[in-house]
Amino acid sequence: MTNQIDHQLENSLQQELQCLENETEARNVFRLAQARNRALSQAGSGRKKGFIPTLGASMASILLVAFFFFQEAPTPLGNETISDINSADSAFEFDDENVELYEDLDFYYWLADNEQGATG
Amino acid sequence: MTLSVVEKTATEEQSIEGAQKALGYSSMEEFLKTIERRAFHMARMATGNSDTAMDIVQDSMYKLVEKYGDKTPQEWKPLFYRILNSKTIDYYRRKAVRDRVFPWSKYVPNSDNEQSTDIVDLAPGRISDTPDEMIMRSQRIEKITQSVNALPRRQREAFMLRCWEGMSTIETAEAMKCSQGSVKTHYSRAMHTLRDLLEDYNYD
Numbered sequence: 001m002t003n004q005i006d007h008q009l010e011n012s013l014q015q016e017l018q019c020l021e022n023e024t025e026a027r028n029v030f031r032l033a034q035a036r037n038r039a040l041s042q043a044g045s046g047r048k049k050g051f052i053p054t055l056g057a058s059m060a061s062i063l064l065v066a067f068f069f070f071q072e073a074p075t076p077l078g079n080e081t082i083s084d085i086n087s088a089d090s091a092f093e094f095d096d097e098n099v100e101l102y103e104d105l106d107f108y109y110w111l112a113d114n115e116q117g118a119t120g
Numbered sequence: 121m122t123l124s125v126v127e128k129t130a131t132e133e134q135s136i137e138g139a140q141k142a143l144g145y146s147s148m149e150e151f152l153k154t155i156e157r158r159a160f161h162m163a164r165m166a167t168g169n170s171d172t173a174m175d176i177v178q179d180s181m182y183k184l185v186e187k188y189g190d191k192t193p194q195e196w197k198p199l200f201y202r203i204l205n206s207k208t209i210d211y212y213r214r215k216a217v218r219d220r221v222f223p224w225s226k227y228v229p230n231s232d233n234e235q236s237t238d239i240v241d242l243a244p245g246r247i248s249d250t251p252d253e254m255i256m257r258s259q260r261i262e263k264i265t266q267s268v269n270a271l272p273r274r275q276r277e278a279f280m281l282r283c284w285e286g287m288s289t290i291e292t293a294e295a296m297k298c299s300q301g302s303v304k305t306h307y308s309r310a311m312h313t314l315r316d317l318l319e320d321y322n323y324d
Contacts (some may be wrong), residue, residue, distance in 0.1 A: 006311050009318070010283055013264060017284045020261050021157045031174055032156045039181035040149055 148189055151196050152181055159204055162280050165265055166208050176207045197287065201295040205277055212273075267317040271310050274298075278306035279314070 145151040163173035180203040281292045
């Protein structure tokens, strides 16, 4: 008896649900057709097409980062540079003094000889 | 020898054609056409929202075509319903997280309750019965929908696949990723609950 009731209920529900299915609103039928066509057209090539731009974009960003990372940036004018410049300048100045010293060397030799002659 | 091979191939082709005729579809497009409305209503019953149901059906179609397009047409139906069930579960999970994070989102009115004003949108898929019969039917459908929604998820899946889709126990077990015994138990419990819930429903 229960089986018979279950069977009747099953049949009845099946009919009702099929009616529901047949009476799908026009708007939803249209959207389903759109969804189907989209799935059929995109699924075959969608991932492959999307893969290449993604790979390209990631490679480009990596290259860009690498380019900026390894590029020689203009070094800021720090203390070290200033001291380097100063030492170079001072070396240059020192060299000038030496040249003058060498140029006057004959005079110092003459002066020394005169002093030795006066004392000797 | 060659003739026997040719005959054998011809017999195999005939049997494949016979199977395709029995299925009612041979290409993926035909299959999706036969299944889309039912899948949509199943998803709508499960989620209570047309837009969400449409998204779920579209995602399921997409995945079936993409991943299982090379399978035989006999395998498509269980695979499609397995995907549909997975997508529906994903929706429940996302909704649970969203409701926890944004509790106020639970109180957003359901778009299905808003009546469309476009007469084309309201038009049924077929020209049918008198208004009284239509109202009676819509009330019965509403009652059935409520009762089906009251079922636990696995029972609802078993009911929809067995009763609505008319799948065999083997196919249902494949779609639900469980044993045939479990399918029988879920379906039996679902029918028992529905019998109680639809006590006043006239199904003679």
